Amino acid sequence: MVNFGGKKVGQVVAGIGGNGVGQVLAAVAVSLLFRLFTGPGPALVTDDDSAYGDDDERNDVAEAIGDGEAPVDGKVFPVTIRWQNITCSLSDKSSKSVRFLLNNVRGEAKPGRLLAIMGPSGSGKTTLLNVLAGQLMASPRLHLSGLLEVNGKPSSNKAYKFAYVRQEDLFFSQLTVRETLSLAAELQLPEILSVEERDEYVNSLLFKLGLVSCADSNVGDAKVRGISGGEKKRLSLACELIASPSVIYADEPTTGLDAFQAEKVMETLRQLAQDGHTVICSIHQPRGSVYFKFDDIVLLTEGKLVYAGPARDEPLAYFSRFGYTCPDHVNPAEFLADLISVDYSSAESVYLSQKRIDSLAESFLQQSSTILYASPLISREGYKKSKLQKRTIVKKKGGWWRQFWLLLRRAWMQASRDGPTNKVRARMSIASAIIFGSVFWRMGRSQTSIQDRMGLLQVAAINTAMAALTKTVGVFPKERTIVDRERAKGSYALGPYLLSKLIAEIPVGAAFPLMFGAVLYPMARLHPTLSRFGKFCGIVTVESFAASAMGLTVGAMVPTTEAAMAVGPSLMTVFIVFGGYYVNADNTPIIFRWIPRVSLIRWAFQGLCINEFLGLQFDHQHSFDIQTGEQALERLSFGGSRISDTVMAQSRILLFWYCTTYLLLEKKKPKYQQLELPNPEQTQQKIQLEPLETDLPPEKEQIKSTRQVESESPPLDMYNLEGAK
Numbered sequence: 001m002v003n004f005g006g007k008k009v010g011q012v013v014a015g016i017g018g019n020g021v022g023q024v025l026a027a028v029a030v031s032l033l034f035r036l037f038t039g040p041g042p043a044l045v046t047d048d049d050s051a052y053g054d055d056d057e058r059n060d061v062a063e064a065i066g067d068g069e070a071p072v073d074g075k076v077f078p079v080t081i082r083w084q085n086i087t088c089s090l091s092d093k094s095s096k097s098v099r100f101l102l103n104n105v106r107g108e109a110k111p112g113r114l115l116a117i118m119g120p121s122g123s124g125k126t127t128l129l130n131v132l133a134g135q136l137m138a139s140p141r142l143h144l145s146g147l148l149e150v151n152g153k154p155s156s157n158k159a160y161k162f163a164y165v166r167q168e169d170l171f172f173s174q175l176t177v178r179e180t181l182s183l184a185a186e187l188q189l190p191e192i193l194s195v196e197e198r199d200e201y202v203n204s205l206l207f208k209l210g211l212v213s214c215a216d217s218n219v220g221d222a223k224v225r226g227i228s229g230g231e232k233k234r235l236s237l238a239c240e241l242i243a244s245p246s247v248i249y250a251d252e253p254t255t256g257l258d259a260f261q262a263e264k265v266m267e268t269l270r271q272l273a274q275d276g277h278t279v280i281c282s283i284h285q286p287r288g289s290v291y292f293k294f295d296d297i298v299l300l301t302e303g304k305l306v307y308a309g310p311a312r313d314e315p316l317a318y319f320s321r322f323g324y325t326c327p328d329h330v331n332p333a334e335f336l337a338d339l340i341s342v343d344y345s346s347a348e349s350v351y352l353s354q355k356r357i358d359s360l361a362e363s364f365l366q367q368s369s370t371i372l373y374a375s376p377l378i379s380r381e382g383y384k385k386s387k388l389q390k391r392t393i394v395k396k397k398g399g400w401w402r403q404f405w406l407l408l409r410r411a412w413m414q415a416s417r418d419g420p421t422n423k424v425r426a427r428m429s430i431a432s433a434i435i436f437g438s439v440f441w442r443m444g445r446s447q448t449s450i451q452d453r454m455g456l457l458q459v460a461a462i463n464t465a466m467a468a469l470t471k472t473v474g475v476f477p478k479e480r481t482i483v484d485r486e487r488a489k490g491s492y493a494l495g496p497y498l499l500s501k502l503i504a505e506i507p508v509g510a511a512f513p514l515m516f517g518a519v520l521y522p523m524a525r526l527h528p529t530l531s532r533f534g535k536f537c538g539i540v541t542v543e544s545f546a547a548s549a550m551g552l553t554v555g556a557m558v559p560t561t562e563a564a565m566a567v568g569p570s571l572m573t574v575f576i577v578f579g580g581y582y583v584n585a586d587n588t589p590i591i592f593r594w595i596p597r598v599s600l601i602r603w604a605f606q607g608l609c610i611n612e613f614l615g616l617q618f619d620h621q622h623s624f625d626i627q628t629g630e631q632a633l634e635r636l637s638f639g640g641s642r643i644s645d646t647v648m649a650q651s652r653i654l655l656f657w658y659c660t661t662y663l664l665l666e667k668k669k670p671k672y673q674q675l676e677l678p679n680p681e682q683t684q685q686k687i688q689l690e691p692l693e694t695d696l697p698p699e700k701e702q703i704k705s706t707r708q709v710e711s712e713s714p715p716l717d718m719y720n721l722e723g724a725k
């Protein structure tokens, strides 16, 4: 049996409080801690690897596109993605109805081209983008089927490197743009790159994404203004480009940006496409100049495909065949958006617009093969050739300690530079110490001062815990999202992240309880010796860290900051009730006895009471009066315990919450919806994703298609477009 300071492990883990539940909790904590420090642990990967073909197939495609190798000379491995019969349905158990979020959607995205998925709000743009990127969150109510082909082979996003730029740009606010990119590069790029090479790479990314002018500005957040929204979006893109992805998915990259910033972001995406990336973005309603940057578009409405193919004039020519002509000087994107939107202004307009949309969707379904897949895919030999030409470096993930030091640096920069938050925390600590110090001003040694002392120490314990908890639950859910995203890229493991966070926050986190103690202690005239003052500060500091650790668990448990703000204080209230002051440990009902043992408030209160009362003499007149501090401790059922025991118990609680956080973060991996094969009826028209050969010359084909529309579709009403007025 391993010994810890002369004790056996069994004794050491003898609980948060010494037995029962405490033992179990501490044992869990120790076993998790062991896991935390043994090896880098898995990066955040999904459980659905099996969803996409077999390993051979995956390796085959991966080999063809150079998976696992990061080109440093700017070359991008070309990836063509084709999809067909993509159907995503959402079942509603209560009404037993099924709603189609995507209905038989098909399309193609090619390297060197910028594809925009356009459509009205709720038309399924983000859903389609997520399906293509393999990022559609799994839900028992969803059913997803279809065919997805990567470079001519049925495959998935696992077979190529891709970047996913989400709508929400999340960063560590106190880092500069350059630091954010450098750290991302250090975490993602192979270790064998020298510092100079890495810096050069970061500089080239800054230049490429137009971030040079703001390279040394703080990223900022809602509290402190940093870089602009457009710059944030481009920084997101830069961070995603570090791993040299073949495909870039961007979900509504212009949302929330002004027209100028939106255009700059879209120009960046266009340039990335020109560099050889396959770029797919969803966009709601771009301005004209943005629309003309697209090479291809997919038009969706109510989950149905209305058009997919080349952008610019082609869709206008296509729709003019049905009598819908885009007037001169009208933004084509607006024209298209109006054409495929349901007009809810009156019952009649809803009927007419719905009819028009259904007809257009039906028409496109009939003739999409003449518009899509006009060019054949690059041959596999072509990919192999491009692979031989490039300069490659074998990707190797940094070790545990390397990840730890990098993350420690980042956590320290974030914690120490957060001036506004630290100032508020310092002011709050001093203000609450002054308020409590004034209320309990210079307590004497009377009998009534015993109750005052207990009240003050309980309030000090509650205040310290609440301050640390609310600070943590206020920021951690957002940080967790960043960490989840980074871990999804395989940048680092959880162990180094949590340890670096704990260590980096020690100096800053300790400063506030120390300030609180330094002001309160002399004001209230607590036990006036230096060593007791030191112990007072030590106890509240450890308690503050334990409360922070609990805040991490709450933040890892719930999805949002708001939910964490609701759950955290409620949970803490339970620990306050069993904090040793309101309910005496000896009077606690048996079924609740475990709560005081795991209550950080109780242990802090107990430690503070022992520190304060031990050796104190009180004025007394009657024999039944409390004469010594030891007697006061007996009344609280704290007699016989030592400060070191309470600090150890607090440390175990801290450890327990950290390990629980680890477990929760590890278990809460995102699960993505699996793409199932479509049913045979869906695919009977065209199961092979091959270029459709047609014997007819283009003009005849067009005539045939138009006739087909005339004969097979309901007649299309002439449509008066708002944009055309």
Ligand SMILES: Nc1ncnc2c1ncn2[C@@H]1O[C@H](COP(=O)(O)OP(=O)(O)OP(=O)(O)O)[C@@H](O)[C@H]1O
Binding pocket: 090, 101, 119, 120, 121, 122, 123, 124, 125, 126, 127, 128, 139, 142, 282, 284
């Ligand atoms: N997991 C889900 N559960 C329930 N409904 C969903 C789910 N995913 C998508 N939807 C619904 O599917 C429809 C399409 O959503 P999606 O986000 O793809 O639309 P969008 O075209 O991107 O819209 P916007 O432009 O407003 O972002 C919406 O009505 C949405 O509420």
